[in-house]
Amino acid sequence: MKANLTFSEILQASLRGWNSRRADECVLSLALPIDTIDPLKQLSVIADQQEFSFLWDQSPGLSIAAAGRCQNLELIGQRRFELAQRFSDETLGRIVDISVSAPKQAKPRILFAFTFFEQISDEKRFVKTTPAVQAVLPRWQLSRQAGVSWLRFNSVVAHEADVRRFVEECWLMRENVNKPLLTELSSKTNIGFAKSPSQEWQNSYRLTLEKGIELVNTGELQKLVLAVRQSFLLSEPLDPLGMLESLRRYQRGSCRFLWKRSEDESFFGASPERLLSINKENLQTDALAGTAGADENGLDLLKSEKNLREHELVVSSIQNQLINKGLDPSRIRSPRLARHGHLIHLHTPIKSSCKGFSPLQLVEILHPTPAVAGLPRNKSIQWLRTLEPFDREGYAAPIGWVDSSGDAEFRVAIRCAYTRGNNLHLMAGAGLVKGSTIEGELQEVGLKFAVLANQLDLNFESQEKFARRRSIT
Numbered sequence: 001m002k003a004n005l006t007f008s009e010i011l012q013a014s015l016r017g018w019n020s021r022r023a024d025e026c027v028l029s030l031a032l033p034i035d036t037i038d039p040l041k042q043l044s045v046i047a048d049q050q051e052f053s054f055l056w057d058q059s060p061g062l063s064i065a066a067a068g069r070c071q072n073l074e075l076i077g078q079r080r081f082e083l084a085q086r087f088s089d090e091t092l093g094r095i096v097d098i099s100v101s102a103p104k105q106a107k108p109r110i111l112f113a114f115t116f117f118e119q120i121s122d123e124k125r126f127v128k129t130t131p132a133v134q135a136v137l138p139r140w141q142l143s144r145q146a147g148v149s150w151l152r153f154n155s156v157v158a159h160e161a162d163v164r165r166f167v168e169e170c171w172l173m174r175e176n177v178n179k180p181l182l183t184e185l186s187s188k189t190n191i192g193f194a195k196s197p198s199q200e201w202q203n204s205y206r207l208t209l210e211k212g213i214e215l216v217n218t219g220e221l222q223k224l225v226l227a228v229r230q231s232f233l234l235s236e237p238l239d240p241l242g243m244l245e246s247l248r249r250y251q252r253g254s255c256r257f258l259w260k261r262s263e264d265e266s267f268f269g270a271s272p273e274r275l276l277s278i279n280k281e282n283l284q285t286d287a288l289a290g291t292a293g294a295d296e297n298g299l300d301l302l303k304s305e306k307n308l309r310e311h312e313l314v315v316s317s318i319q320n321q322l323i324n325k326g327l328d329p330s331r332i333r334s335p336r337l338a339r340h341g342h343l344i345h346l347h348t349p350i351k352s353s354c355k356g357f358s359p360l361q362l363v364e365i366l367h368p369t370p371a372v373a374g375l376p377r378n379k380s381i382q383w384l385r386t387l388e389p390f391d392r393e394g395y396a397a398p399i400g401w402v403d404s405s406g407d408a409e410f411r412v413a414i415r416c417a418y419t420r421g422n423n424l425h426l427m428a429g430a431g432l433v434k435g436s437t438i439e440g441e442l443q444e445v446g447l448k449f450a451v452l453a454n455q456l457d458l459n460f461e462s463q464e465k466f467a468r469r470r471s472i473t
Contacts, residue, residue: 017098031099039065046140055258068139074131081364106150116392227429269416272340283354290346359408372396
């Protein structure tokens with residue numbers, strides 16, 4: 001299909017696509033080129049009157065905004081990766097894509113958000129339970145890469161008469177998206193607090209760290225990554241788009257993400273850690289462990305025995321997980337330094353051919369990595385359930401997409417926050433190995449909270465005090 005087809009030509013192509021399908025019902029999918037736009041800023045246009053919205057922002061790089069549910073899956077319990085892959089295969093298999101000239105960036109995508117645990121324990125359950133997997137084929141998908149933008153529309157079409165309405169709706173949305181925005185998205189959030197934020201998380205986390213350090217020092221665990229949550233009561237609900245604009249400014253090397261399940265429930269952040277990317281049956285995953293403040297000398301991190309040992313545990317574990325499944329991973333000899341905003345991490349990319357494996361099979365193999373759980377994996381997960389006084393929900397869990405060609409990308413959802421109504425929760429964690437200290441880990445988590453809070457314009461005295469500290473030995 002040519003990029004500059006008229007409405008009539010697109011309608012005729014859509015009717016041919018529909019008539020070529022023998023089934024009574026299919027998902028018709030059409031992608032149209034649009035003016036160069038910013039998906040983050042135009043998300044509100046395609047999300048108008050839609051409950052669900054999504055953002056995947058690697059600008060510069062691939063940026064995707066999506067809204068509405070054309071097809072979706074939500075479930076809790078075992079076999080979630082297998083069932084999610086089946087949903088993806090079946091849904092993408094039903095699509096009649098009449099936009100054959102659309103580039104790779106504009107391919108139809110199934111969007112996924114998993115929780116860390118496959119099932120939430122009763123004592124930690126929220127009033128609203130987050131499904132263990134959410135999978136969505138969106139109605140609207142905006143993409144931009146290398147200065148080229150596309151709009152895609154997915155809709156279930158059951159009758160030939162629906163096809164004209166389908167094309168009309170897509171044509172009208174393209175006109176709306178191409179219109180200049182009346183107001184620019186502001187990165188200033190002007191957040192008001194219903195009560196003064198506190199540092200209460202430190203007291204409970206100190207007790208949790210004490211037990212975690214005992215477990216690694218006695219040799220029961222090689223590593224344990226304990227998470228902590230800092231909560232705020234806001235004077236009014238907030239729109240996360242302004243926060244994501246701020247994160248884009250501060251976290252250019254990370255992937256900003258948003259999963260907005262409903263009007264008053266959002267999960268968002270800026271993840272520096274790739275769980276996996278798949279491109280033409282080639283897999284890459286990242287080992288990201290070992291942290292320092294950006295005002296420190298990164299070379300000190302490369303010389304830190306404790307951080308290097310923690311990092312090597314993660315690298316070796318990921319390699320062994322892939323080898324045990326018959327893959328042949330390769331790695332660089334020594335870790336690199338990866339700078340993400342005000343934090344520096346040790347980073348080792350790991351690559352392998354993954355022919356014969358589906359994307360979600362690989363997600364299941366890799367999740368959770370030792371960088372967010374611990375070693376041995378199963379025993380660490382059991383201790384996390386025991387020691388952490390809240391459920392992680394989406395924190396440190398896979399979030400990402402699979403496209404119609406089988407390529408995929410998933411991030412580990414860290415450096416994140418979520419909202420429910422007037423409640424805002426920040427999440428962070430620290431990896432414990434032999435040599436870890438309570439004060440050192442409190443400083444590391446305090447720095448992570450301070451960096452995230454400052455980048456979200458949550459500027460209050462106690463956070464700024466943490467931001468000024470030099471941390472992590």
